[in-house]
Amino acid sequence: MSSGNGYKVIGTRPIRHDGVDKVTGRAVYGGDTRLPGLLYGQVLRSPHAHAHIKSIDTAKAVALPGVKAVLTGADLPEAGDTIVDLGEGPARLKYMSDNVLATDKVLYSGHPVAAVCATSVHIAEEALDLIEVEYEVLESVLNVREAMQEGAPQLHADMTTQEFGEDTGKTSNLATHFQHKLGDPDQAFASADVVIEREFQTATVHQGYIEPHNATAMWNSDGQITIWTSTQGSFTARAQTGAVLDVPVSKIKVVPQEIGGGFGGKIPIYLEPIAALLSKASGQPVKLIMTRPAVFESTGPTPGSYVKIKMGANKDGKIVAADAYIAFESGAYPGGLVGAAAMCVFSCYDIADGLIDCYDVVLNKPRSFAYRAPGSTQVAFATEHVVDLLAAELGIDPLEFRLKNSATTGTRRIDGVVYPKMGCKEVMEAIRDSDHYKSAAPSGSNQGRGISVGYWFNVGLQSACTASVNSDGTVSLTEGSTDIGGSRTSIAMQFAETLGLTAEDVKPQVVDTDSIGHTDVTGGSRVTYATGWAAYKAALDVQEQLCARAAQLWEIEADQVKFEDGTFSSGDKSYTFKELAGHLDETGGPVIGRATVNPDSGVGGSFAANIADVEVDPETGKVQVLRFTVIQDAGRAIHPSYVEGQMQGGSAQGIGWALNEEYYYSDNGHLDNSSYLDYRIPTCLDLPMIETIIVEVPNPGHPYGVRGVGEANIAPPPAAMANAIGNAVGVRPQELPMKPGRIVAALATGG
Amino acid sequence: MSKAHVQTTINGEQTEFLCEPRQSLLEVLRETLGFTGTKEGCNDGNCGACSVTVDGVLIDSCLMLAVEADGVEIGTVEGLATPESLHPLQQKFLEHAALQCGICTPGFLVASKALLDHNPDPSEYEVRHWLAGNLCRCTGYDKIVRAVLDAAQEVRASA
Amino acid sequence: MKDFEYCAPSTLREAVALKAEKGEAARILAGGTDLIVQLRGKRFAPDRIIDIKNVPEANELSYGPRRGLVIGAGVPCWRFYNDADIAERYPGLIDSAAIIGGIQIQGRATFGGNLCNSSPSADSIPSLITHSASCNFAGPNGKRSIAVEDFCTGPGANVLEPGEILVSLQLPTAKKNTGCHYQRFIPRNEMDIAVVGVSSHVVLANRGKEFKAVRIALAAVGPIPIYASAAGEGLVGKTVSDEAIAAAATAAQEVATPISDMRGPAEFRTHLVGVLVKRTLEGAIARARGKFVANAVQEAAG
């Protein structure tokens, strides 16, 4: 099998190494953890969106037969006023701790206030009903612009607005304000022939992974804590748990179990410290699994947003100026996602002058966290809408207009950064060259086609790999990146390619925090890039050691041995990798390759694009996707099937975000739709086949040219859908979701 | 409350267990009997991760009490493969890369098996209709639908 | 969830005695797809659950030219939505059965349970109302029957006495020149609760050109499923026409009293009543004229 790209393994489609376990039900996910003497935990959550906790009385719960321990926020160590960066962006430890278990105040409906463990999950649940919490209910605020107003209910009495390293000393719900400015936007707008400005709103949406959060912990009497959990980053989970429990990381071992989806939402911790403290109190292992309503009410959604975009262009079709005002709902505690939005908002275009003004705002919703290209979708929805309007106003085809203004290698973004080699234009050209775009747009009544592009910058961070050569010529590869979507295989393939092995010759394994070097989260589209790079370097280490072993056997110097196409040779003597692996015992014993990376440069960003054909039922406002294509620059597709899978998955999530997904709060701040029944992620019947086109503009910063593909694909879909709806019925929605009632209302008023 | 004694058949094997009436079939399968291949996603019948068959009928095991299982035959994901080989559906899911995180996969496999037992030659729309009660957040369903259609063809060819 | 006593009686008499003994503190378990969710959500905390699936009367599914169709309260949807005879005689019923939840839910859920759950958005109730179905109860004081449109009294509330059990549903014999159609509007294509549901049932005369009898019922636009009698009766004797249908749609909108919630705003729901009355009347008319109008299962089968 060969991929036709000059590689033997990269670009092929082997069966994933963990596949059989996952289709037979044998793979052990976090919730499947079973231990002798296991107790079951449950968490009591606030019914109020905003309240002071006046008192908590747990006496009746403690007295219930079968209950082994009860916990409140008072049982967590006092969190100092320190800032910690534990792999999911900087945060105040106090905020992180209070989000695990509230102390003085609850800040959202679903905020944890107490926890119980018992001999059965049902007894634990009965015990929750016996905990008496007295609240003083406060007025809540649930919309970003209302939260920014003077006199809005204030969540944190001591929170002051930070302006790029400066504390303004002003208390409000505005956590952070920052700006990027390039050139002279005022003058550039004055020179523009056409200027279009629009306002946009997007609802809070959830990552929606099917597996609920879970954690099982055993706190041994010697102070050693073991935590079995589903996490995107075992080291990050360890660091966060250690910080909240005020325990050194060396006392904690995190065993990452298989993880049932994350999309950014399983980077933060929720249950881990609770499970640990309940175990400490009971002396037994404790397992907690979140209920589905709790997952929606209490775990990281992505921010709702208010965005205003102004763009100006010349008659010849060049965009000359762009302004963005971006306000993000960070939820109950400050977050860092609006920074990413700022980097993405005009990322697809070459614009010389612009201003990006950003606000991070707290309000009475769960603390928002990363969700696949966090922040990019909200702003792509806005920008791509205005780009279509500009093209229409200028009488230029929207794709031609995008191509004419495409950012490219060397373009300076408004946040100042200059692009290294990248594939924005290639992705746009792939729209033009696709079967889908070349086929006639659907021409039935209320049918239309829309396009859009989007970006995610990807990250590098730390990874480690070790590789033990087995005597039969296979290699056991250990790594610390938890595998959410087949990354074991994409890492093993890079290792195999480097040593001339087959993918099947490499046995990849995700191990616990005591068994591998620090490895950052499975997020930021970094695993195939950075852990793959570590695997590549570990393979080179193995290669070097094996050259020395061959040299020993041939009684020559190591530099006289060369390695090519999986064979070690010197003159007419040669060993295949497998042959040489059989001689390790006689040449000094085992060979273990190892490598770590923490790339300072070379992270290649990825662009994605969509073509969407839709039909709108004007009587009901319902939108059907008739045909959908996703295009993305993968740099180099290691395992094309899983690259396509990422692209299709991001598309489906983006379509859900576009059409129906939203947090629906009642006026008193209760989340009304905390179930899969009413939080409507797309079903099988809601989607067509999703066509994929992989563009490969190799990333010069990676040995195999990899760009992470996990995220950029969620940025363009809502915009493509809005543009398609606009072309179908003449009304281009400015608010997500574009749900049926909203479409009907817009059609009735003509906009 | 006293525990109920339930006799049932799981993947062809006679099994007995004790349970409280309030325990769901899902809970007993996973926590009492160790059939953790059947997953919990929502515990209210809206995701299909806990799909099993009861006397050949596809159901969500979170919405059936374990005591109701007395005298029935239950099929779970653990019963799909033989010691010799995977079921064609399992094989095609692997070949088509029809899973990413894999948490929904057992439910999809059990549901797809029930579909093929009921209709060995489904159209794409029939596959999508039948599987609408199984949510997947990773794949966008494309590769799942292709895998089921491909497996159906293989099952028909070998029938 | 509080624990409870589980009983699975094998006779109706036994079931009634178990229910009568506990009254409100006992709940009937048929498919369980609503009940078990509600127990978990602590909407009910009964002492006793009575599983009626072993009661022969609750398991009956039969059709006779005189009795019509009898659906036992414990009969799950899957047992009758693939039945060609039932589909032909009561197509509107199948429209409902084929869209309650997904395939897994249909493997357990029953019309009897859907009715006793008495949700205003229940998909089966408008179809039962327009088919002129009646409910058969058994209780300590014997048996009684009432029309389905008189069953629900409020969200989650109905006329069942604390000691009574719904045994079966009964639909009159299907007549010629009759058609029925149920549609609901949901934002997705499956797995949602109706934003609005409408069933229309027509009997046509004069070679299918004239309305002889019409029944229209609405879901999710009031505290109970609404029998829009005036909307249907207004059509009787009229020639089948777009204008007549539009007038019925307007009449139905007048009796709708929807609320705004996560499933849709009130004005949108009222608007949808008009859309769906029109669409279901057209479907029912087509079926009455012998034309094929697919239900969800048939749609899937192409």
Next chain:
Amino acid sequence: MPIAWIPSLMQKLTGGQHQIEVEGETVRQVVEALEVLHPGFKDRIVEDDRIKTEIAVAVDGEVVASGLRAKVGPESEVHFLPALAGG
């Protein structure tokens, strides 16, 4: 000489200057040089001898993990950005 790009909200400190050429072979030297030109600059960026956690430094367009120790070339651009979270 490398060019430091000054975030717009810090330009009050630099008298409105957007870009400043300064000597330096590492981010630390660039920041020290900026501090000499515009006292107070360092306190906005650095805390406990590290780049503040809420701020990221990019050299030639790439956010650097090595912070103050990151190498800066004679033609390099240095940007100060808000720190980010990934998905």
